[in-house]
Amino acid sequence: MMDIYKKRAQKLLKEKGLSLEDFDFEKTSSVKASTRLIEGLGVKIEERKVGGSYLQVDNNVIRLAVAKELQRKGVILMDLSDALKNPAFRKFYWQALPVDHDEYTAAAELYGRHGVFLYVPKGVKVEFPLQACFLISSSGVGQAVHNVIVVDDYADLTINTACAALRGEVIHIGVTEMYIGKKASLTYIMVHGWSSESQVRPRTGVVVNEGGNLVSYYVNMKPVRFIEATPRIILKRNAKAYYSSVIVGRDASFMDLGVDIILEEEGASGEIVSRSIARDESRIVMRGYLRGHSEGVRGHLECKGLQLSNKALIRAIPVLESKKPGAVLTHEAAIGRISDEELYYLMTKGFDEEEAISIIVRGFIDVGLEKLPKALRVQLESIYDLVARMATG
Numbered sequence: 001m002m003d004i005y006k007k008r009a010q011k012l013l014k015e016k017g018l019s020l021e022d023f024d025f026e027k028t029s030s031v032k033a034s035t036r037l038i039e040g041l042g043v044k045i046e047e048r049k050v051g052g053s054y055l056q057v058d059n060n061v062i063r064l065a066v067a068k069e070l071q072r073k074g075v076i077l078m079d080l081s082d083a084l085k086n087p088a089f090r091k092f093y094w095q096a097l098p099v100d101h102d103e104y105t106a107a108a109e110l111y112g113r114h115g116v117f118l119y120v121p122k123g124v125k126v127e128f129p130l131q132a133c134f135l136i137s138s139s140g141v142g143q144a145v146h147n148v149i150v151v152d153d154y155a156d157l158t159i160n161t162a163c164a165a166l167r168g169e170v171i172h173i174g175v176t177e178m179y180i181g182k183k184a185s186l187t188y189i190m191v192h193g194w195s196s197e198s199q200v201r202p203r204t205g206v207v208v209n210e211g212g213n214l215v216s217y218y219v220n221m222k223p224v225r226f227i228e229a230t231p232r233i234i235l236k237r238n239a240k241a242y243y244s245s246v247i248v249g250r251d252a253s254f255m256d257l258g259v260d261i262i263l264e265e266e267g268a269s270g271e272i273v274s275r276s277i278a279r280d281e282s283r284i285v286m287r288g289y290l291r292g293h294s295e296g297v298r299g300h301l302e303c304k305g306l307q308l309s310n311k312a313l314i315r316a317i318p319v320l321e322s323k324k325p326g327a328v329l330t331h332e333a334a335i336g337r338i339s340d341e342e343l344y345y346l347m348t349k350g351f352d353e354e355e356a357i358s359i360i361v362r363g364f365i366d367v368g369l370e371k372l373p374k375a376l377r378v379q380l381e382s383i384y385d386l387v388a389r390m391a392t393g
Helices: 002-014 033-038 069-072 102-111 340-348 353-366 374-392
Strands: 052-057 060-066 076-080 116-120 130-135 141-153 158-167 171-182 185-193 198-208 215-222 226-229 232-236 241-249 253-261 269-278 283-292 298-307 313-322 328-336
Touching: 002 102, 033 232, 052 141, 052 232, 052 253, 060 076, 060 313, 102 141, 102 171, 102 198, 130 171, 141 158, 141 185, 141 241, 171 215, 185 374, 198 215, 198 241, 215 374, 232 241, 232 269, 241 283, 241 374, 253 269, 253 340, 269 283, 269 313, 269 353, 283 298, 283 328, 298 313, 298 353, 313 328, 340 353, 353 374
Parallel strands: 052 130, 116 141, 130 158, 141 171, 158 185, 171 198, 185 215, 198 226, 198 232, 215 241, 226 253, 232 253, 241 269, 253 283, 269 298, 283 313, 298 328
Antiparallel strands: 052 060, 076 116
């Protein structure tokens, strides 16, 4: 079976003509030079209140550990390359996304060496979040990873992920498959902090089964050469998904980001909330797709952009698609600038212009935090505070 995936990947890569020869997908490094960068994204390497931790620098797994209490409950955290030796785990491989979805899923199959395999058994509630970090240490490195996250029926999990690069021209190709069982719940937080010459190609497929719930937050904080991703989320009967993104475009960054929610079965509901801030000469494309494939499904899409530069560009592309009568899909999209009235009002209260802009930006991105547990709200609030400061300076 594994050979079949590689053959399909090789065939597609040949057809697409994608060449990755300029990048080293074998390079390994230590964690020392990257510790400060990780913590700048809100993840503490030595954090005690986590259920487990996975850390990969370049193409070397530095840390892989899960709390003993969770081990006793049957929670499994391991390198995907080891998990694939077990037929019970192998059945999840390339099921939420096909290996030939595009040239980058194919590249992950051919160039990938590691990734997270995480399994939470039926009924297990993981009290403390698990964390996974993927870092690139130097120019010329290619990093291809494949992650599989399985939250079985009636289980509950929160996972924090951080992805970053220290410097130079690099490429990150990351495939993530998530499977959420019957009436299970997954809260997924991802923070990106790439270098200005990074090329980033995440590919994500999620299946949320009957009555399951996905809450997902994505934040991009730093300039990046190019990042393009549209996660695909399939919702079964009475399943729910909430997807929130906060994107800051700086320098000459080009970001093409969105999410595709497929309301496949009756009673499914999805909500997309995206906020983009464009400054300097950045270009941002905000995509949102809601597809009603059954009667009695509901979806709402809200995308708003804030333009802070005459040279920046924001494009919003909301798409509603209904295949059945009775699907209720709505959207609202807006792109604008900071109003002079708001700015002047704050400045009359004693704030200088930069402080006033930061306050307005902070209010603009403050969405969806009520859906998080209190402990995690503090983490994301501090990240949003940092985003507001970055958007002004």
